[in-house]
Amino acid sequence: MATKLAxxxxxxxxxxxxxxxxxxxxxxxxxxxxxxxxxxxxxxALGKLDETCSAEDKKGMIExxxxxxxxxxxxxxxxxxxxxxxxxxxxxxxxxDYTPAxxxxxxxxYSALCALLLLGDDLxxxxxxxxxxxxxxxxxxxSGCFAPHPGTTERDPRFIYCACAxxxxxxxxxxxxxxxxVKYIVSCCNPDGGMTQAPFQESHGGHLYCCxxxxxxxxxxxx
Amino acid sequence: MVRIVDNxxxxxxxxxxxxxxxxxxxxxxxxxxxxGKNPVCPISYTDEYREMTDYFRAxxxxxxxxxxxxxxxxxxxxxxxxxxxxxxxxxxxILDLGLDISEELSxxxxxxxxxxxxxxxxxHRGALLALLLDPKSLEHESQDQRVQNPAIRNExxxxxxxxxxxxxxxxxxxxxxxxxxxxxxxxxxxxxxxTQINQDVRNNSAWNQRYFVLTANQSAxxxxxxxxxxxxxxxxxxEKIKLAPNNESPWSYVIGLLARHAPAMLYERLLPKINELAxxxxxxxxxxxxxxxxxxxxxxxxxxxxxxSVDERGGVEAFAEEACDSLAEKYDPIRAKYWEYRKQALRxxx
Numbered sequence: 001m002a003t004k005l006a007x008x009x010x011x012x013x014x015x016x017x018x019x020x021x022x023x024x025x026x027x028x029x030x031x032x033x034x035x036x037x038x039x040x041x042x043x044x045a046l047g048k049l050d051e052t053c054s055a056e057d058k059k060g061m062i063e064x065x066x067x068x069x070x071x072x073x074x075x076x077x078x079x080x081x082x083x084x085x086x087x088x089x090x091x092x093x094x095x096x097d098y099t100p101a102x103x104x105x106x107x108x109x110y111s112a113l114c115a116l117l118l119l120g121d122d123l124x125x126x127x128x129x130x131x132x133x134x135x136x137x138x139x140x141x142x143s144g145c146f147a148p149h150p151g152t153t154e155r156d157p158r159f160i161y162c163a164c165a166x167x168x169x170x171x172x173x174x175x176x177x178x179x180x181x182v183k184y185i186v187s188c189c190n191p192d193g194g195m196t197q198a199p200f201q202e203s204h205g206g207h208l209y210c211c212x213x214x215x216x217x218x219x220x221x222x223x
Numbered sequence: 224m225v226r227i228v229d230n231x232x233x234x235x236x237x238x239x240x241x242x243x244x245x246x247x248x249x250x251x252x253x254x255x256x257x258x259g260k261n262p263v264c265p266i267s268y269t270d271e272y273r274e275m276t277d278y279f280r281a282x283x284x285x286x287x288x289x290x291x292x293x294x295x296x297x298x299x300x301x302x303x304x305x306x307x308x309x310x311x312x313x314x315x316x317i318l319d320l321g322l323d324i325s326e327e328l329s330x331x332x333x334x335x336x337x338x339x340x341x342x343x344x345x346x347h348r349g350a351l352l353a354l355l356l357d358p359k360s361l362e363h364e365s366q367d368q369r370v371q372n373p374a375i376r377n378e379x380x381x382x383x384x385x386x387x388x389x390x391x392x393x394x395x396x397x398x399x400x401x402x403x404x405x406x407x408x409x410x411x412x413x414x415x416x417x418t419q420i421n422q423d424v425r426n427n428s429a430w431n432q433r434y435f436v437l438t439a440n441q442s443a444x445x446x447x448x449x450x451x452x453x454x455x456x457x458x459x460x461x462e463k464i465k466l467a468p469n470n471e472s473p474w475s476y477v478i479g480l481l482a483r484h485a486p487a488m489l490y491e492r493l494l495p496k497i498n499e500l501a502x503x504x505x506x507x508x509x510x511x512x513x514x515x516x517x518x519x520x521x522x523x524x525x526x527x528x529x530x531x532s533v534d535e536r537g538g539v540e541a542f543a544e545e546a547c548d549s550l551a552e553k554y555d556p557i558r559a560k561y562w563e564y565r566k567q568a569l570r571x572x573x
Contacts, residue, residue, distance in 0.1 A: 021266045029266055030305045036263045060261030067259045088258045090308055091280040095254060098286030100311050151311035153346045191434065191479025200439045201397050202431040 011048045014039040018053075018061075032087035033068060036061070037111035040118040049118065058119045064088075065112050065119075070104040072130045080137035080150045082130035083109035105149040106138060110162035113169045128170050135163050135175030144180030145198075156197035157188060157210035164217040173218075182223045185211045241270075242278050247291060253277035254284060272302050283312050288319045297330065304338040310347055324355040325374070332381055339385060345394040349401050352378060358405050366410050378402050379411075390419065391428045400435055412436045424463050430472040434480060448484035453492055456480060461496050465506055474515040478522050490527040497523075514555035520546040521565060529572070543569055 018039050021028065028035055043049040053061070068085040070093065072078055083104030096102045109131055116123055138147045138159070146159035160181050167173045187199045188211055194203020195211040215221045242248045255277055258265060268276075279299045282292040296313040299306055317327055331348050338344050356374045369375060379402065385395040403412045413436045419429035437456070438446045460477035464470070481489045497519060500510050510516050524543035528536040544566050551562040 018263055021264055023267050023269050023272070025266055026268060026272055026303050027305055028264075029268075029303050030307050032264050032266070039264065061263050064259045064261050064263045067257075086307070088256055088262070089276065089303075089306065091254055091284050092257045096284040098283060098312075100315075101280075101283040101286070101308050103308050103311070105307060149307060149311075151314070152307070152343070153350050154342055190431075191483045192475040193479075198397070200400060200431075200435040202393060202428050204393065 007046055007048070010042065010046060011052055014042045015052050029089045030086045031107065032089075033065070033084060033108045033111040033115070034086065036065070037115045037118075040115050044118050053119075062116060062119050062121050065115055066125055068104075068108065068112060069125075069127065070102060071127050073099075079130070079133045082127065082134040084112035086111075100151055103149045103151075104134065106135070106146060106159050106162035106166065107148060109134075110165050113166060117169065123170075126170075128172060131166060131170065132172050132175035135166065139163070139175075139177055139180065144177065144182075144184035146181075157185065157195070157207045157214065158197075160185065160214045161210035161217075164214040168217045176218075178218050178220065181214065182218065182220050185215060186223055242274050248278060251278055251281050254280040256280070275299055275302065279309070283308070288316060290320065292316060293320060293322065297334075301334050301337065304334075304341040304344055307343060310343045314347065314350065324351050325377075327351055328355070328377070335381075335385070339389070339392065340394060342394070345398055349398060352402070353405070356406070358407075361406060366408050369406050369408050370411050372406075375402065375406055375408065383415075386419070390423060390426050393428070396428045396432060399432070400439075403436070404439065409436055409440050420463065424466050425470045425472060427472045430476045434476065437480070438484070446484065448480070448488070450488075450492070453481065453485060453488050457493050457496055461500060464500065464510070468506065468509040469513045469515070471515055474519055478519055482522065482526065486526050487530065489523045490530075493519075494523050494527075512554070514550060517546045517550045517554050521550070521562075525565075525569060525572075528569070540569055 017035065021035070040049060040053075043052050065084070068088060070078075070082050070085060072082055078099055081099055081103045083106065085102065085104050086108040090102045093102055113123065113126070116126070135146070137150070139145070140147060140155055143155065145155040145157075146163045147153075147155045148159045148162075163176055164181070167176050185195075188195045188197065188207065190196055190203045192203055194205075195208040196202060196204050197207045212221075215223055243253070253274070256273075275295065275298055279295055282289075282295065293313065293316040296309050296316065299309050300313065303309075316322070317324070328348065328351050331344060331351070335344060352374065356372065361369045361372065364372075370379070378398075382395050382398050382402070385392055386399075389395070399412070399415075403409060412432070416429050416433045416436060419426055420433070423429070437452070440446075457477055460473040463473040477493060478489065481493055497516070500506050501516065521543050524539050524546065528539045528543065531539060547562040547566040547569070550556075551559040555562065
């Protein structure tokens, strides 16, 4: 039985994924940005990122990531859609009359920012005010939780975590009402000691992580 | 009827003419994907998916409202159910075209077998239900009557089938909570929970649902755990513990319920029952060799100590600390550091 981490095998895997994924992974098409982030995180954690990705590779990846940025178009409507898309599935920005078609989502934005930082980008091309405004639009008035993008009833701690991570990276919390978010997170504490996605639902490790990490990022672990 | 298929199986594109050769689409200029010069993690799409999404990009970008756009959205979603903007567009088309919501629910049921854990699918279903059936329209009906409502019956049947296939599908249980809460059908849910627990006493999702049914029907400030209900729930949990003592669910259920809503009952009402179990020759060994028994004692004694004066609490705290030691050394050694932490917490609570 192996007792050492097979570093080379993992590096090969991440490099292979960055190069391309088989069609069986089509269901990841709207979340490619997160997959990119995970590959880069994996390589970085193994201390192999620079060895695996040349300066030119990194530059190319940075360009692709920025290609997914949704910028303000001057209308009020567009604010909530800004940030980074999960991939290029949605179509060229300049050919779109129907704003929701080209929507960013908070997971895409979070993953893009992490990936850019790992690639050594200085985030100078990131439209920070647009992202902060999008977060403000996506935090729900009634509950304090976050939706991932406009037009969906989805809202849960995954997106609170994305919003908090984004705010921490941009060092700008004006898009997040921390008190409201904390209140929602606290309501997700279960009697069994676990945490969940919405009050009364079953305790779930993934949401527990998102809740606790969000509190930590907001400096509110004492809540 | 929901038929669950292996998530890895290829999406089955029925063989038909490419869209570029279909008369219906001849007026649309498909928009190819612009993946830039250096795509990262590019996917080797099938030709069918590539073409489908080229045309879909075109109609969605134009905000086209039509039956063909609606049907195309369905094919795209079935090929990639996490296409988040496709769901938004589809919902808009349903409303703009005035399409039949029940038929849409049937379509969701039909594709759900391939996407049974997809968040967007379940949320779409919840949104459709709200459009189909306004809770206010059932205000004057009894719970029995509401359960007979065709839309509600349909939902319960659908989600029941999903749970039959996978008794821990998080989305399914969450959807049940939505239906129960929206239409106030609490009584049937308790019966459903008991059936599920009878089928599998280890199903934590069902135990969680029991807590929901018991307490969620009123606001957090309003719910009061009566002695009668507490005794009933303690009795129920103990009965299920006897079936499988090394099953965490009934232990964490009953301790969680009492700790949150009536902490004194932990030592006033639950502790005597646990002690009875530990003294019962038919159950003593099985029960006292589980980490859950000892963990329960830590929780109960910790709570009991809080209610005693500084002079009185020493003995009880000693019991709790002994239980922590037993856990760290024998019954739950993998969490030795946690039990040490609990022991320290007991001491600093003085």
